[in-house]
Amino acid sequence: MASIRRHPLTAQQALQRAAALCARGEQSPAGMRPRLQGWGLTASDVSQVMRQLTAEGYIDEQRYAHAFVADRTRFNGWGRVKIAHMLRQQGIGDAAAAQALATIDQQQYAQGLLRQLRMRARGLAAAGGGDRRRWWATLMRYGVSRGFEAAVLGDAVQQVLRELTTTDTNDNADVFGDY
Numbered sequence: 136m137a138s139i140r141r142h143p144l145t146a147q148q149a150l151q152r153a154a155a156l157c158a159r160g161e162q163s164p165a166g167m168r169p170r171l172q173g174w175g176l177t178a179s180d181v182s183q184v185m186r187q188l189t190a191e192g193y194i195d196e197q198r199y200a201h202a203f204v205a206d207r208t209r210f211n212g213w214g215r216v217k218i219a220h221m222l223r224q225q226g227i228g229d230a231a232a233a234q235a236l237a238t239i240d241q242q243q244y245a246q247g248l249l250r251q252l253r254m255r256a257r258g259l260a261a262a263g264g265g266d267r268r269r270w271w272a273t274l275m276r277y278g279v280s281r282g283f284e285a286a287v288l289g290d291a292v293q294q295v296l297r298e299l300t301t302t303d304t305n306d307n308a309d310v311f312g313d314y
Contacts, residue, residue, distance in 0.1 A: 140278050142175075143174065143175020143176065144175055144176065144270065145185055146176060146180040146183060146228065149171055149174050149180070149184050150187055150188070152174070152185060153167060153170070153171065153193070154191070154193050156170075156186065157188060157194060158193070158257055160201040161198060161199045161203070161260050162193075162194060162199065163194075163196070163199050163203075163225045163226065163227065164185065164189070164194050164196055164199075164226065165225050165226030165227075167185065167188065167194060168181060168185065171185070176264055193285045196227055196228060196231045197234065197235070199233045200222060200227050200231045200232055200234070200235035201234075201235045201238060203204065203218070203221070203222060203225075203227075203235070204218055204222075204235040204236055204238065204239060205238075207221070207246075208239055208244065208247065211252075212247055212249070212251050212281060213281060213282045214244075214281050214282035214283030214284065214287075214288075215236055215239065215241035215283070215284060216282040216283065216284060217281065217282020218236065218282060219232055219236060220282070222235070226262075244287075245287065245291065247292055248278065248281075248283055248287065248288070248291050249294065249295065251277075251278075251281065252274055252277070252278065252291055252292060252295045253295055253298070254285050255273075255274060255277050256270065256274060256296070256298075256299050259273060259274075260299060267296060267300075268298070270296060271292055271296060271312070273294065274292045274296070275288060275289070275292055278291070278292065
């Protein structure tokens with residue numbers, strides 16, 4: 136919970152500070168409200184500042200959703216399920232979230248999933264022991280925890296396990312590349 140400042144900001148000061156904050160990076164509408172309240176604004180001032188920020192284009196739910204999806208897929212390696220959950224948790228509407236999730240490039244999405252699974256499988260292989268069923272379950276749990284859909288995940292895990300088997304039969308082959 137944000138703390139109340141000793142000397143609360145005026146609505147105009149808060150608008151300037153919030154606009155500067157939004158200019159540095161995308162902000163969600165749900166994340167900006169508590170910040171404004173923490174600056175000591177009344178409920179009516181918060182509503183007024185939020186309306187102005189939205190009208191002037193500083194806050195845009197759709198733009199925020201697109202930026203969030205792009206960042207989380209590219210930098211965090213999250214799947215659609217986890218991203219959708221986080222967008223809902225941040226108060227982004229279902230329509231904006233669905234539209235943003237639809238922009239994910241399927242080929243890059245699948246390649247990112249395979250890269251993560253290969254790294255995890257390499258760790259399992261290095262640890263040794265265990266059978267393929269145990270590795271399959273471990274990789275599935277890992278993929279689900281990263282927010283990937285079961286249908287996409289199942290095919291990717293099978294592919295990684297086939298590659299791992301190929302690696303086991305070809306002593307010097309490294310099908311995992313430089314991941």
